[in-house]
Amino acid sequence: MLSKFRAKLLSIKFRAIRRFVITVLAKIPRDLERAIIFGDTLNHFLMISPFRYFFKFKVPKDIQTNLYDLSFASPLISASFKDDVSSLLQWQLLGIGGITYKTVLKKPSKGNLRPRIQEIRYQGEYGILNSLGLPNKGVEKFKLSIPNKKLINFNRPIGVSIGGNSDKEYFEVFNSIDRYLNSVDYDQFFYEINISCPNTEDGKCLSDDLDSLKKLLEKFRNVSSRVIFVKVSPDSSVDDILSICNILSKIEKTVINVGNSKYVRASNVGLTQKTFSKEGGGLSGKYLYKNTLKMVQLISSKYSIPIVATGGVCSYEQVKQLLDNGATLTGMATLLVTDPLLIPQINQRLSNE
Numbered sequence: 001m002l003s004k005f006r007a008k009l010l011s012i013k014f015r016a017i018r019r020f021v022i023t024v025l026a027k028i029p030r031d032l033e034r035a036i037i038f039g040d041t042l043n044h045f046l047m048i049s050p051f052r053y054f055f056k057f058k059v060p061k062d063i064q065t066n067l068y069d070l071s072f073a074s075p076l077i078s079a080s081f082k083d084d085v086s087s088l089l090q091w092q093l094l095g096i097g098g099i100t101y102k103t104v105l106k107k108p109s110k111g112n113l114r115p116r117i118q119e120i121r122y123q124g125e126y127g128i129l130n131s132l133g134l135p136n137k138g139v140e141k142f143k144l145s146i147p148n149k150k151l152i153n154f155n156r157p158i159g160v161s162i163g164g165n166s167d168k169e170y171f172e173v174f175n176s177i178d179r180y181l182n183s184v185d186y187d188q189f190f191y192e193i194n195i196s197c198p199n200t201e202d203g204k205c206l207s208d209d210l211d212s213l214k215k216l217l218e219k220f221r222n223v224s225s226r227v228i229f230v231k232v233s234p235d236s237s238v239d240d241i242l243s244i245c246n247i248l249s250k251i252e253k254t255v256i257n258v259g260n261s262k263y264v265r266a267s268n269v270g271l272t273q274k275t276f277s278k279e280g281g282g283l284s285g286k287y288l289y290k291n292t293l294k295m296v297q298l299i300s301s302k303y304s305i306p307i308v309a310t311g312g313v314c315s316y317e318q319v320k321q322l323l324d325n326g327a328t329l330t331g332m333a334t335l336l337v338t339d340p341l342l343i344p345q346i347n348q349r350l351s352n353e
């Protein structure tokens with residue numbers, strides 16, 4: 001009861017501070033990234049101070065969720081979109097069941113030009129449009145940052161999202177990280193293959209070539225016994241998504257994650273060349289939920305592979321509906337930046353069912 005009250009109070013404060021920071025920093029010129037950088041810096045100082053314990057919530061034991069040899073503290077996991085330790089730590093303290101690092105590529109990249117991330121409304125719903133273009137530190141530097149002791153101490157699964165601009169690059173990144181993780185004394189790592197990279201320049205993704213995807217997954221399986229998630233895009237056709245499920249159903253310890261952000265043209269959401277550097281980007285947030293639920297229902301009616309439901313998940317009712325319809329875990333990105341204090345509240349309600 002006391003912790004529910006604390007979560008609600010902190011949630012009001014968090015949302016008020018977030019809105020204030022955005023109003024002051026992201027408006028003129030319009031660029032949400034300025035507010036994000038400031039917010040991340042604030043959070044970093046919070047997470048190295050003793051005040052971080054205000055964010056610590058117990059996770060009820062009865063919502064622990066097992067998936068192959070992984071043990072998630074709760075069925076809520078963070079989707080792949082951030083790699084700064086302070087954010088990942090904050091969500092773990094709040095009670096997220098497992099975390100996923102932002103997609104790693106072989107070489108360091110700064111991503112696309114700014115402004116490349118904005119708050120928008122899409123069909124009446126709050127959302128985020130991003131065309132970050134996978135900025136990342138590259139695989140060698142990434143390996144230096146993992147494992148992080150603070151994160152590992154929670155003993156919850158940690159996902160590494162693998163990206164690439166070619167099959168060869170996907171394999172090199174996977175193999176390099178896998179070899180490295182084999183030397184680490186922690187067994188709760190898993191992989192997520194990001195086959196939908198809608199923001200890269202050539203526009204072609206692994207999801208456009210299912211034969212290559214199959215061969216690549218078999219190659220991964222030959223070198224590693226860790227759990228592999230495959231994250232698809234809501235832009236893929238239903239037939240393609242079902243074909244991917246068919247491929248996964250024949251490869252051990254695989255999971256389908258539906259899904260990534262959805263491609264939307266910037267001009268359709270009131271953005272101009274000045275407020276968004278690319279023609280379009282990936283939409284995240286509430287609007288995606290309907291499709292996420294539809295995909296979970298469809299896949300679970302045809303295949304018995306585990307499903308992670310990501311896309312638009314913003315409430316206890318939605319988490320419950322997804323789990324009741326066959327999802328094993330629910331992934332979240334937008335909710336974790338708009339109202340992360342909902343995590344302990346959802347965990348508590350899942351436990352009280």
Ligand SMILES: Cc1cc2nc3c(=O)[nH]c(=O)nc-3n(C[C@H](O)[C@H](O)[C@H](O)COP(=O)(O)O)c2cc1C
Binds near residue numbers: 102117194261
């Ligand atoms: C700023 C931002 C960056 C993202 N970066 C990645 C990424 O690196 N890899 C990935 O697979 N998905 C990425 N995503 C997509 C999210 O993981 C998630 O699939 C998507 O936002 C839908 O979930 P949501 O509606 O809960 O936000 C990103 C999303 C956002 C908003």
